[in-house]
Amino acid sequence: MNEPIPLAQPDIGEREERAVLDVLRSRRLALGPALGEFERRFAAHLGADHVSAVSSGTAALHLGVRAAGIAEGDEVVTSPFSFVASANCVLYERARPVFCDIDRRTLNIDPGAAEAAVTPRTTGILPVHIFGHPVDMPALERLATARGLWMVEDACEALGAVHADGRPVGARGNLATFGFYPNKQLTTGEGGVVVSPAAPVKQRIDSERNQGRAPDMGWLDHDRLGFNYRMDDLSCGLGIAQLDHLDEMLAARARVAGLYAQALAELDVELPCPDQGGDRRSWFVYVVQLPPRVDRDQAVRALREHGVDSKPYLPAIHLFSFYRERFGHREGEFPVSEDVARRSLALPFFGALTEGQVARVAAALSAVLDQATHPAPS
Numbered sequence: 001m002n003e004p005i006p007l008a009q010p011d012i013g014e015r016e017e018r019a020v021l022d023v024l025r026s027r028r029l030a031l032g033p034a035l036g037e038f039e040r041r042f043a044a045h046l047g048a049d050h051v052s053a054v055s056s057g058t059a060a061l062h063l064g065v066r067a068a069g070i071a072e073g074d075e076v077v078t079s080p081f082s083f084v085a086s087a088n089c090v091l092y093e094r095a096r097p098v099f100c101d102i103d104r105r106t107l108n109i110d111p112g113a114a115e116a117a118v119t120p121r122t123t124g125i126l127p128v129h130i131f132g133h134p135v136d137m138p139a140l141e142r143l144a145t146a147r148g149l150w151m152v153e154d155a156c157e158a159l160g161a162v163h164a165d166g167r168p169v170g171a172r173g174n175l176a177t178f179g180f181y182p183n184k185q186l187t188t189g190e191g192g193v194v195v196s197p198a199a200p201v202k203q204r205i206d207s208e209r210n211q212g213r214a215p216d217m218g219w220l221d222h223d224r225l226g227f228n229y230r231m232d233d234l235s236c237g238l239g240i241a242q243l244d245h246l247d248e249m250l251a252a253r254a255r256v257a258g259l260y261a262q263a264l265a266e267l268d269v270e271l272p273c274p275d276q277g278g279d280r281r282s283w284f285v286y287v288v289q290l291p292p293r294v295d296r297d298q299a300v301r302a303l304r305e306h307g308v309d310s311k312p313y314l315p316a317i318h319l320f321s322f323y324r325e326r327f328g329h330r331e332g333e334f335p336v337s338e339d340v341a342r343r344s345l346a347l348p349f350f351g352a353l354t355e356g357q358v359a360r361v362a363a364a365l366s367a368v369l370d371q372a373t374h375p376a377p378s
C-alpha cells in the first residue's frame with residue numbers, strides 16, 4: 001500500500017533548522033533577543049503595532065480576555081463551533097461563555113444570533129475566525145459599540161486572512177490572538193501572540209505572561225498576578241524563520257485547496273465556502289461536510305483503511321460532557337453548529353501535498369461514500 005497520508009505536516013526546512021540552531025548556540029534560550037525580534041517581525045508582517053509572543057494560542061486568549069477586563073460572573077458571547085480553548089479562556093476567569101449559533105456558509109458566529117444572545121450581564125464578544133474564514137467583524141463591531149461590549153478576536157486559525165475592507169484579520173485595532181501549533185499556517189512548535197490595541201495593553205500582557213513583572217523590575221519583583229506564559233527563544237527563532245516564507249506557505253496551502261476543489265467537485269460532499277464579497281480566507285484546514293446519510297465516524301475509519309488520515313472537526317463545544325454538566329446544555333440548542341459538527345470531516349491538508357496525494361484522498365473518499373450508499377451485502 002502507498003504511504004499513509006497524514007492530516008497535517010509543518011513546512012519546516014533548512015532555514016528553520018539553522019534559525020533554531022543559531023538560538024541554541026547563542027545560549028540565550030528564554031527572554032533573549034529572539035523574543036523581541038519575533039514580535040517586531042510579526043507585527044510588521046501583520047500591520048499591527050503591539051504584539052506579545054506567548055506560550056500558546058490558549059495563553060494568548062487567556063491574557064487577551066484579562067486585558068479586555070473580563071470579571072467573574074460576566075457573560076461573553078462566543079461560538080460553539082470552535083476549538084474548546086476559545087470558550088475555556090472565559091471559564092478561567094469564572095465568567096460564562098454564552099453560545100450563539102453560526103452562519104451555515106462561513107461557519108462563523110452569526111451577528112444576528114450574537115445580538116440575540118446579549119443580556120444585561122454580557123460584557124464582551126469573542127468571535128472565532130474559524131477555519132481561517134474572516135468573521136463579519138463590521139457587524140459585530142457595531143453591536144459591541146452599541147452595547148458597550150469589549151471584543152477579543154480568536155484569529156488562531158486565520159493568519160493571512162483578509163477582510164473585505166482590506167484589513168488583515170487580527171489587525172482591526174481589537175485585541176486579537178493567533179496560535180502557532182504545528183498544524184497552523186505558521187508554527188513555533190507551541191506558541192501564540194496577542195495583538196493589542198495600545199502600548200499600555202501590551203505592557204500589561206507582557207507583564208502577565210512573565211509572572212506579573214514589569215520590564216524595569218528586578219528578577220524577583222512582581223507587582224501583579226501573573227503566569228508563566230512566555231514564549232522561549234527557540235520557538236521565537238523558529239517563528240522568525242517561518243515568517244521569512246509565510247507568504248509562500250500561504251500560497252502553497254491555497255494551491256492545495258484549489259486542487260481539492262477540483263478533485264472533489266463531483267463527489268456528494270459540501271466543500272468549504274468560496275470567498276465572497278471581498279473577504280479572503282487563509283487556508284488552515286480542508287473540511288468537507290458529508291451528506292446526512294453517511295456515518296461520519298465510520299467514514300473516518302474507512303478512510304484510514306485506504307491510508308488516508310481524517311478527523312471529525314470540530315465537535316460542538318456545548319455538547320462536551322463538561323459543558324453539558326456545568327451549564328445544562330443539550331442537543332438542539334444550536335442546530336446549525338450541531339448539524340455541521342455531526343457531518344464535518346477534515347481531510348489531509350498542508351502545503352506540500354501533491355496533486356497525486358490529493359487525487360488519492362479524493363479516490364478514497366469517493367469509494368467510502370459509495371460504500372456508505374451501497375453497503376456490501378453481509
Ligand SMILES: Cc1ncc(COP(=O)(O)O)c(C=O)c1O
Pocket residue numbers: 056057058059082083085086128130154156157179180181190191192
Ligand atoms: C480557534 C482556536 N482557538 C484557540 C486555539 C488554541 O491554541 P493552542 O493550541 O496554541 O493553545 C486553537 C488551536 O488549536 C484554535 O484552533
